[in-house]
Amino acid sequence: MVVALNARAAIGGCAIAAFLFSGCGPRIATAGFWYDDSAFALPAHAAEKLGGLLTDDELQTIKTISRAEVERAFAGFRIRISDDHASFWRVAVVPSLPRRGPLPNAGESMPLGFLGGSGGVSFDLVALKAIQYAPEGASRPTMIDGIGRGIGRVAVHEFGHQILSTGLVHNPDDENSYEYPSPDRAAQYYGELHWTAARPLLEQKLR
Numbered sequence: 236m237v238v239a240l241n242a243r244a245a246i247g248g249c250a251i252a253a254f255l256f257s258g259c260g261p262r263i264a265t266a267g268f269w270y271d272d273s274a275f276a277l278p279a280h281a282a283e284k285l286g287g288l289l290t291d292d293e294l295q296t297i298k299t300i301s302r303a304e305v306e307r308a309f310a311g312f313r314i315r316i317s318d319d320h321a322s323f324w325r326v327a328v329v330p331s332l333p334r335r336g337p338l339p340n341a342g343e344s345m346p347l348g349f350l351g352g353s354g355g356v357s358f359d360l361v362a363l364k365a366i367q368y369a370p371e372g373a374s375r376p377t378m379i380d381g382i383g384r385g386i387g388r389v390a391v392h393e394f395g396h397q398i399l400s401t402g403l404v405h406n407p408d409d410e411n412s413y414e415y416p417s418p419d420r421a422a423q424y425y426g427e428l429h430w431t432a433a434r435p436l437l438e439q440k441l442r
Contacts, residue, residue: 281367
């Protein structure tokens with residue numbers, strides 16, 4: 236799920252890197268996670284299965300849950316999660332991502348090494364998959380929660396790529412891991428995820 240974004244990320248990254256590595260003493264790394272200013276809506280068939288369009292309150296619930304998922308994944312690491320667009324590592328939730336291959340992407344990132352990184356999460360694709368993988372007879376609130384968890388966990392995966400650059404190795408053998416290479420599974424939305432081989436690497440990088 237790692238692809239090139241655009242060169243503007245590198246420009247901002249240079250200034251951020253200069254800030255992070257200047258001065259006296261270590262600084263806590265920052266990861267920015269936010270929703271852009273676009274209108275967010277479900278694909279028509281997803282809205283039909285959900286039982287109608289998202290309300291403003293439901294969208295706020297999704298935002299709150301997704302942010303909590305990012306914070307939970309990095310709890311215990313020396314990193315601060317914020318909505319600062321100038322953070323060293325950055326992931327923005329957008330309505331959809333451009334297709335860059337035969338299949339649409341749920342998330343994408345440009346790791347920039349000591350310059351940080353920039354990435355995005357596709358709201359519509361993640362929401363569609365969360366509804367698709369909902370348990371039989373799941374209530375509307377259950378699916379709303381699943382969308383929030385799914386978005387947050389895709390963001391976590393993208394942050395992993397940015398923080399570790401080429402060091403984040405996908406783990407196709409554990410569907411309950413953040414390193415699993417695809418969000419096309421029920422655990423992404425309704426299970427409990429954990430780090431596997433990436434944990435010691437993150438601990439070393441974020442110490």
